[in-house]
Amino acid sequence: MYQILYDIALRLGLGIILAALLLMLMITLRTIFYNYNKETNIIVIAILVALIIYALGDVALDILHI
Numbered sequence: 001m002y003q004i005l006y007d008i009a010l011r012l013g014l015g016i017i018l019a020a021l022l023l024m025l026m027i028t029l030r031t032i033f034y035n036y037n038k039e040t041n042i043i044v045i046a047i048l049v050a051l052i053i054y055a056l057g058d059v060a061l062d063i064l065h066i
Contacts, residue, residue, distance in 0.1 A: 007062055011055050018051060 026044045 004063060008059055011059060015051065015055050019048065022048060 022044060026041070029044075
């Protein structure tokens with residue numbers, strides 16, 4: 001049980017770090033490509049959703065021991 005909680009906390013922490021880095025990248029891209037804000041936001045949101053789906057699937061596989 002302790003190992004499962006540790007894995008979930010580790011993945012959530014890494015997800016927060018990745019999200020912060022992606023947010024910094026988005027801010028940088030927003031300043032570089034000022035005229036293309038919508039396209040940049042859609043791409044970043046798609047990447048974040050993909051990372052969330054991957055992390056949830058990975059945690060589910062660990063919990064189910066498949």
